Amino acid sequence: MFIKGLDVDILEKMWSRFRGRKFVSVTNALFLNREDRLILLEKEELGPEDELILDFSEVLNAHNVRYAVVAGYLSILFGRNRRTDDVDVVVEEMDFGKFRMLCRSIIEKGFEALQVDISIEEGVKKLYNEYFMAGYKPRFVKKGVLLPNIEFKKASNTLEEYVLDNFYTVLIGDKGSIKISPLELQIAYKLWLGSDKDIGDARFLYKLFENFLDVGELRMWCEKLGVGMEWLE
C-alpha cells in the first residue's frame, strides 16, 4: 500500500495498532500512541484543508524540511465545527538554495505563491528575502484555487523550535500523514492568544483529549505563558 508522506517505520508503528499494542482509543475514530508520538485519525472524507496540507507535506518530506502544522487547522482536523482559510505550517530556517529547490517542487506539485510569481528567479528571491526571512508568511495555494492556503512561517522563537523537535505524526486513514504541534502546547498557546475563536479551539482540543493529555505539561506551558486554565473547565 502506498501512503503519502509515510516511511516504513511509521507504517510499521501504525499497524501495531491492529496488533492491539500501545494505542489508546480517544474516540471511535481517533487513536493515540503517546510513546511513539503517533495519532491515528480515521477520516473517510477529506476537507479541502486536509487535501491541501497532505499534498504540501509530501513536498516538505521529500526535501527533509522539518515542519509542524499549528493553530486553528488542528482543531478542524480533529472535528471542530469551524472553517479556516489558512493552514499554518512552521518550518525550520533554511538557506536560499534549499528554499529555491523547495519552490520548484512546490510548483511541480501544482501549487503557486499568492504574493509573487515563483516561476521566476526574482519572485523566489523576493518571497525569500521580503517574506520568509523578514518574518512574514509566504502563502501557497493550489494553482487557480485561492481557498484555502498554506501559511508558511519560519520558526523564530523557542516555542516554534520546540514544536519542530517534539511534533506528533498524525496518520489520516490511508490518505497520508502530517506532523503537528504537541497538543498541550497548542492548547496553552491558544489560551494565550485569547480571542473567542482561539479559546474555542483550546476548549475543543482539551475536551477531546482530556483523559489523555499530560496535565502537568499543559499547566507548565500555561504558567510559562502567563495564562490561567479556567476557560478549559
Added chain:
Amino acid sequence: MVGVEIDLEKLEEERRRNRMDMLRHVDWVVDQIKKDHKKWLKMHVEWLWKSRKAQLAMFEKLGFTKKDIIELLEEEEEIRKALSGRDL
C-alpha cells in the same frame, strides 16, 4: 520542555506582525473580490460545500446528533458573549 524559556515580549511582537500579515491578506482578498466577485464567490461556495461535507462525515463517524451540534454552537456563542469587548 522545562528548559524552554519563553520571551513574552518577542511573542507579542510576533502577534503584532501576524496581525499585519492578516491585514495584508485581507487587502489581497478585497482585490480579488474587486477583480472578479463572481469567481471569488463561486470558489468560496465550493470550498465551504466541500468542507461541510467532510465535517458532516466526521460528525457521523463520531456519532454526533443534531442535539450535540446545537449544544456545541450554543456553548461557542456563550464564549463569544463572555469575551465580547475584551481588548486583545
